[in-house]
Amino acid sequence: MIEITPRLAIAEDEIAVTFVRASGPGGQNVNKVSTAVQLRFDARNSPNLPDGVKARLVRVAGSRMTQDGVIVIHAQRHRSQDRNREDAVERLVALIREAAYVAPPRRKTRPTLASKERRLASKEKRGAVKRLRQGRPPGD
Template sequence: MDPSSLHPDLSFQFARSGGAGGQNVNKVATKAELRFSVRDSGLLTDEQRTQLLEKLANKLTNEGELVLTHQTERTQLANKEKVIRKFDRLIAKAFEIQKPRKASKPSKAAVAERLDQKKRRADIKSARRKVDE
């Protein structure tokens, strides 16, 4: 996949990576930043847009833009590919449909066992009390 041939809704910026580094770190802009406007995207249906705005709310800017960065690799291309993978995983996870939880009840045997244990514990504690004469 050639990252430069991606959809126009995705934009990339590059900057110098932060943190400790060697001779390369102050000269080369290898940190890749991917921007995707969820609100303005032509790729998404209204339903998908709503779903993404809801599920990714804590990752979006005030303008409804998703910003992802990657800076661990030594080249722009490697960081760009990694940030694209990160984007793909995030979008796929946001569109996953969770199975609804089925409410369950404890079995009759489990209820009986719990009540039996409570009774035994109560008997032990009552045995510690003073005996009235």
């Protein structure tokens, strides 16, 4: 089991990992060894994710989620398969952890009387400064 939060975990058999050839620098090694990792996680059909987390995961994953509800993560930062696999799993855990967080609802607040008075006083002061700057015609 891969622990996401203390109350949420996913089974390791829900994750499909394939190794592909990495692009970019790496010399001859990049042409011989498949070090990049493509991780696939079927979020829509996962029995371990609550419905609310699944719904938020669609928004959080964005373009990393396919139409079928499968999250695809491509990791090739490191030169070894093991480190790339760990990196891909960590990124998946971070995505699910972000989707598992529910922001507390915003409570409506009203400005205090003192803050209203401060605002009106500053407006009055600013208006007075602008009135003093107005050019008065001579003899007025």
